[in-house]
Amino acid sequence: MNKSKIYLSSPHMGGNERKYIDKAFEENWIAPLGPNVSGFEEDIEKYLGEGVNVAALSSGTAALHLALILCGVERADEVLCQSLTFAASANPIIYQGATPVFIDSEEETLNISPEYLEKAIIDRIEKGKKPKAIIAVHLYGMPYKVDEIHAIAGKYDISVIEDSAEALGSTYRGQKCGTFGKYGILSFNGNKIITTSGGGALVTRDRKMKEKAIFLATQARDAAPHYQHSQIGYNYRLSNVSAGIGRGQMEVLDAHVLNRREMNEFYRELFSTVKEVKVLSEPENTYFCNHWLTVIKAENNGDFDTSALREHLEKYNIESRPLWKPMHLQPVFKDAPFYGNGVAAAAFESGLCLPSGSNLTEEEKNRIRTAIKDFL
Ligand SMILES: *Cc1c(COP(=O)(O)O)cnc(C)c1O
Numbered sequence: 001m002n003k004s005k006i007y008l009s010s011p012h013m014g015g016n017e018r019k020y021i022d023k024a025f026e027e028n029w030i031a032p033l034g035p036n037v038s039g040f041e042e043d044i045e046k047y048l049g050e051g052v053n054v055a056a057l058s059s060g061t062a063a064l065h066l067a068l069i070l071c072g073v074e075r076a077d078e079v080l081c082q083s084l085t086f087a088a089s090a091n092p093i094i095y096q097g098a099t100p101v102f103i104d105s106e107e108e109t110l111n112i113s114p115e116y117l118e119k120a121i122i123d124r125i126e127k128g129k130k131p132k133a134i135i136a137v138h139l140y141g142m143p144y145k146v147d148e149i150h151a152i153a154g155k156y157d158i159s160v161i162e163d164s165a166e167a168l169g170s171t172y173r174g175q176k177c178g179t180f181g182k183y184g185i186l187s188f189n190g191n192k193i194i195t196t197s198g199g200g201a202l203v204t205r206d207r208k209m210k211e212k213a214i215f216l217a218t219q220a221r222d223a224a225p226h227y228q229h230s231q232i233g234y235n236y237r238l239s240n241v242s243a244g245i246g247r248g249q250m251e252v253l254d255a256h257v258l259n260r261r262e263m264n265e266f267y268r269e270l271f272s273t274v275k276e277v278k279v280l281s282e283p284e285n286t287y288f289c290n291h292w293l294t295v296i297k298a299e300n301n302g303d304f305d306t307s308a309l310r311e312h313l314e315k316y317n318i319e320s321r322p323l324w325k326p327m328h329l330q331p332v333f334k335d336a337p338f339y340g341n342g343v344a345a346a347a348f349e350s351g352l353c354l355p356s357g358s359n360l361t362e363e364e365k366n367r368i369r370t371a372i373k374d375f376l
Helices: 016-025 037-049 060-070 091-095 114-126 147-155 207-217 241-251 251-268 304-316 343-350 361-374
Strands: 053-057 078-083 100-104 131-135 159-163 182-185 198-204 277-279 294-298 351-354
Touching: 016 037, 037 053, 037 198, 037 241, 053 207, 060 100, 060 131, 060 159, 060 182, 060 198, 060 207, 078 114, 078 182, 091 100, 100 114, 100 182, 114 147, 114 207, 131 147, 147 159, 159 198, 198 207, 198 361, 251 361, 294 343, 304 351, 304 361, 343 351
Parallel strands: 078 100, 078 131, 131 159, 159 182
Antiparallel strands: 053 198, 182 198, 277 294, 294 351
């Protein structure tokens, strides 16, 4: 097969990225600060609305790490975390020396289950320790059950860190994902809906917390002419060159969301007659999903073999991938507590992510259609 590979999600430049990068070179702002960094932050603040403040960082993982620090998570604390997610959601809990407590998914959005979240909170409190934070994820761009999750968090007074790494452009009740939590995080990794080649951001309503995040992200330097430190710092700021790519990408974000939603529509049509397959979709019209990746799931345990479809697509040089393997099933987290009844594990067993890039051509779509039809 000598046809070029079709990827799940590949970088998609809009055209103006170079203009911002050239400006960085012209003005010699080749540093982790500069006009593109603050411009990119303002672009995102304007886009998200709600009066939020944004700190541009070197990755989404760095943003999660700083969010945990700002929530006061320390050694031996517990943090509740959605199990069905990318490892980057959970790893920063370990960076802080804290313990992740994993929570199963619900069926509708495949995100953190309100039922098991509350069960876990009650049980952890009974066992003597109230969890310090909740990490909830809008997986594949699908908003989690915002009303339910935030009601529970409010009832027990626990901060929510909203992992919106995959959900820039998604909304719930018309409000942008990333703006619901005490802290929200975004990722601009190469495979995300927009990219800076690598980067992320912390979102907060509290201007002081944005300043604190930037202070920690630039080695926690005290105000003094010499280098003085009274806290441990990090090197987590975004570079002015990367931020230039981000500025160009913000100009095409809405177009990317439309393209990804069109890809979802494409698959919905393709599988419309296959009753053993469900295409993950918005449960109600209060949800608006950017459909970063389109996810299909085999219904009723197995008449449809998604791993056979994956192997079939591979022969056509088309990439597809199982869903994230739940954290509670990962060797590295085998000792962490888990609350649930198997929804995340079943989704992992029976689900598949399909090529969803915003830059797929008609020819590539035809190749995908032919390959899937051939399998069906
Ligand atoms: C990509 C991703 C992250 C991490 O972002 P990076 O910028 O790659 O560090 C965190 N959580 C989820 C759900 C992600 O998909």
